[in-house]
Amino acid sequence: MQRFGTLSFGHYGPLGGGRQLTAGDSMLQAIDLAQGMDDLGVNGAYFRVHHFARQQSSPMPLLAAIAAKTQRIEMGTGVIDMRYENPLYLAEEAAAVDLISDGRLALGVSRGSPETVVRGYEAFGYTGSSDPRGADLAREHFDLFLRAIAGDGLAERDGSSPFGTGASGLQRIEPHSPGLRSRVWWGAGNRDSAEWAGRMGVNLMSSTLLTEADGTPFDLLQAQQIDAFRSAWREAGHAGEPRVSVSRSIFPLTTAEDHMYFGGRQDGDQIGVIDGMRSTFGKTYAAEPDVLVEQLKEDAAIAAADTLMLTIPSQLGVEFNLRVVESFAKHVAPSLGWESTLRSV
Structure with missing residues (x-):
């Protein structure tokens, strides 16, 4: 495990007892938490994106604020749901955030x-999908997005325009961030989509669930998915080594409050049906740090990935989540091979 960070679902709304977490609260707390993690030398802050829900739905302003x-x-x-995206507008926004963040x-x-x-993507104006889940629409948008961030020319220049250079040919979108293409990840929930990502030459975010359920433990299924991805990458002839992330619910129990919230949460893999498909969900890890280290060393997918994302209970606030992250950074992560980014500064 070379890197670790947090994956936040960004939930907001009623908290019980008359308390309310607003959308503004959620975003401002995300910025504060990212700043705190940056000070600790944690590697990443990542956000789920969901539309028509009380969660993060427009991540670019939030990511730009964190970058600044x-x-x-x-x-x-x-991940960002490509069914909802204008590929060229997303390419402009992503390039801008990548440039702001260096x-x-x-x-x-x-x-x-x-x-x-x-x-819901049809309400955004994206219709015509022949797939009941819109997978064809997502990949069509993704293909155009990749071309845009690669710098391909996509619109005919107007040689007579007073705002142009008089040149002919095709114009790329602006701004352009030359390294962004290498920092794109595909979120895969099964082996086929992981292999497709490998052939496309993008990094892999292995999902928090897999649409497979044959009795094989979740971590082994995920490790097999990662192997298939890397094999497809090599067979396609892509240069270098791709990055791979997995996400887990992991809680070091170091205080009475930790035990109160998560002491009874240790469980095994779960089998369920999601989106009409029988699926396997990963387990929650909650134990004292020394026990966690031994458990996580046995997780085949964590061993196979270079990046671990901790799913955090963002509704519990900055102070609580920062303490969870700091506890993991101090007492668990170093035993898994992690080094703080502060050591390289």
């Missing part, structure tokens, strides 16, 4: 997860 207030931490998404954007995209509405 931090120095080292990677910020990103896990190349610290990790842009996770995919078909997206199950929604609170029926084919």
